[in-house]
Amino acid sequence: MDQQTLQQIKDRLQERKTELLRLIKEQQEEMGAIQSTRSPDWLDLTTATENIHLLMTLGDNERRELDDIEIALGKIDDGSYGECEACGRRxxxxxxxxxxxxxxxxxxxxxxxxxxxxxxxxxxxxxRAIEQDPTLLAGAGEEEEKE
Ligand SMILES: [Zn+2]
Structure with a gap:
């Protein structure tokens, strides 16, 4: 892979990284806003908890992508970008x-x-489930015959 292509990839990675960091920051701010909302209504509280879970899940994906980007950037620096980690082929x-x-x-x-x-x-x-719990099988046939 030539230097120009690598530089383009690096730019794209860094652009995406900036975007992800912004998204994560926004989510954290939103999460903080939800958490600071004190409502006596348990229904509202449930909704808030659900929202936090949703945001945390979203954040997880972004953090994972961010990790991948960091790894890719590191590989560009050490010259191994574009090589398969498992078989080493391009x-x-x-x-x-x-x-x-x-x-x-x-x-x-x-x-x-x-x-x-x-x-x-x-x-x-x-x-496999039956192996772990043989009682699943015991009596199953008998019951059918009774009916
Ligand atoms: Zn491979």
Whole structure:
């Protein structure tokens, strides 16, 4: 990857970083506003709690993206940007274009996703539950016969 392209990516990352920091700051201010609202009505309090949860979740995503950006910026500095962390091969430019902070090549990412979310048929999950709690199975057939 040439220096000019890297510089462009760096600019884009830094721009996004500034935007995310602004968003996080806004959310924190909003959260502070919700928390400082003291309402005797428990319903309002529930809504406020829900809002805080929502904001915290949103903040989580942004913080994660911010982490990815920091990692990508560090990689540009040490010259490893665009390399797959798992197999060391070069990540295709089209993929980096779509996901500027990509850390894995398409192949390794697909493999990671397959491990994290195995496409296991539902019955295997059922059997695992039965293994852990055999009482799930006991009596199940009998009851059906009675009816
Ligand atoms: Zn890879």
């Amino acid at each position: 990540i295709r430019p089209a993929r980096l274009e779509a996901l500027i902070t990509a850390r894995l090549c398409k192949k390794c990412k697909d493999e990671e996703e397959a491990t994290l979310r195995p496409n296991a048929p539902s019955y295997s999950i059922g059997w």
